[in-house]
Amino acid sequence: MADHPRTTTLHEPAAAPTPAAAPALRARGLTAGYEGRIVLEKLDLDVEAGRITTVLGPNGCGKSTLLRTLGRLVRPREGTVELLGRPLPALRPRELARRLALLPQSPVAPEGMTVGDLAERGRQPHRPWYRPWSPEDAAIATEAMTSTGVADLASRPLDELSGGQRQRAWIAMTLAQQPDVLLLDEPTTHLDLAHAVDVLDLVVRLRSQGITVVTVLHDLSLAARYSDTVVVLQDGRVRAQGPPADVLDAGLLREVFGLDARVYPDPVDGRPTVVPVGHA
Numbered sequence: 690m691a692d693h694p695r696t697t698t699l700h701e702p703a704a705a706p707t708p709a710a711a712p713a714l715r716a717r718g719l720t721a722g723y724e725g726r727i728v729l730e731k732l733d734l735d736v737e738a739g740r741i742t743t744v745l746g747p748n749g750c751g752k753s754t755l756l757r758t759l760g761r762l763v764r765p766r767e768g769t770v771e772l773l774g775r776p777l778p779a780l781r782p783r784e785l786a787r788r789l790a791l792l793p794q795s796p797v798a799p800e801g802m803t804v805g806d807l808a809e810r811g812r813q814p815h816r817p818w819y820r821p822w823s824p825e826d827a828a829i830a831t832e833a834m835t836s837t838g839v840a841d842l843a844s845r846p847l848d849e850l851s852g853g854q855r856q857r858a859w860i861a862m863t864l865a866q867q868p869d870v871l872l873l874d875e876p877t878t879h880l881d882l883a884h885a886v887d888v889l890d891l892v893v894r895l896r897s898q899g900i901t902v903v904t905v906l907h908d909l910s911l912a913a914r915y916s917d918t919v920v921v922l923q924d925g926r927v928r929a930q931g932p933p934a935d936v937l938d939a940g941l942l943r944e945v946f947g948l949d950a951r952v953y954p955d956p957v958d959g960r961p962t963v964v965p966v967g968h969a
């Protein structure tokens with residue numbers, strides 16, 4: 690009997706394409722928080738693959754907690770999270786780190802660590818203990834620094850950089866990790882508008898490489914400009930989710946943020962621009 694040609698092997702799980710409709714992240718009935726405090730309650734969320742999703746909501750509403758739970762830094766009390774169709778608890782730490790990178794709000798590096806050291810750290814999940822540092826690792830780390838504009842700073846210690854340079858160095862580390870899904874918690878904090886736009890332009894480039902990005906932003910107009918989807922949190926649940934133009938209106942901003950605002954469509958692309966007027 691003739692052999693049938695094999696198109697896939699058991700050793701190449703990545704070759705199996707994710708169905709287009711499958712979300713990159715799926716949370717169901719997610720209840721999570723900290724000792725004595727529930728922050729997210731029975732939250733459901735689908736994050737579309739290959740898109741930019743931005744989580745919005747007032748201070749303390751649980752945006753970071755949501756990102757940390759999606760990234761398995763906080764273990765849910767109830768409910769499930771699936772990453773690319775697989776339950777988070779089923780993933781080994783190294784495998785999770787190859788698929789998902791989380792950049793927290795205020796990451797801390799050991800004293801004296803350079804930008805180059807940090808980018809190299811991103812390669813750790815791809816290097817088993819028995820495999821030495823390879824030219825491929827070096828090329829990927831360099832590419833990550835180049836795409837974030839910090840290659841010239843490779844030998845500089847992080848603690849001698851400006852806030853914007855440091856932020857881009859951390860993003861370089863997550864890129865060297867080559868994740869499918871990138872969670873960025875307030876990546877534009879401390880950045881002036883031009884540098885914030887640089888970081889968000891980079892996020893757009895990552896999307897064009899097929900990376901799913903979930904970010905937290907406070908600037909509603911920037912969120913509207915750069916996001917495919919916005920997710921508005923209130924009382925531990927998703928209050929609204931969809932394209933910015935469908936979600937961000939004056940009524941929602943009043944109810945969720947207690948903000949009186951005028952929302953205008955941009956004359957060029959129709960994306961909403963939020964002009965705050967005062968406290969609602």
Ligand SMILES: Nc1ncnc2c1ncn2[C@@H]1O[C@H](COP(=O)(O)OP(=O)(O)OP(=O)(O)O)[C@@H](O)[C@H]1O
Nearest residue numbers: 723724726728746747748749750751752753754755
């Ligand atoms: N490690 C922790 N231990 C206990 N409570 C925490 C911890 N981290 C956050 N919280 C609390 O959980 C709630 C949600 O915090 P979280 O940081 O998720 O909110 P956030 O929406 O990201 O806020 P912000 O916009 O201010 O960054 C807050 O009441 C906060 O005080």
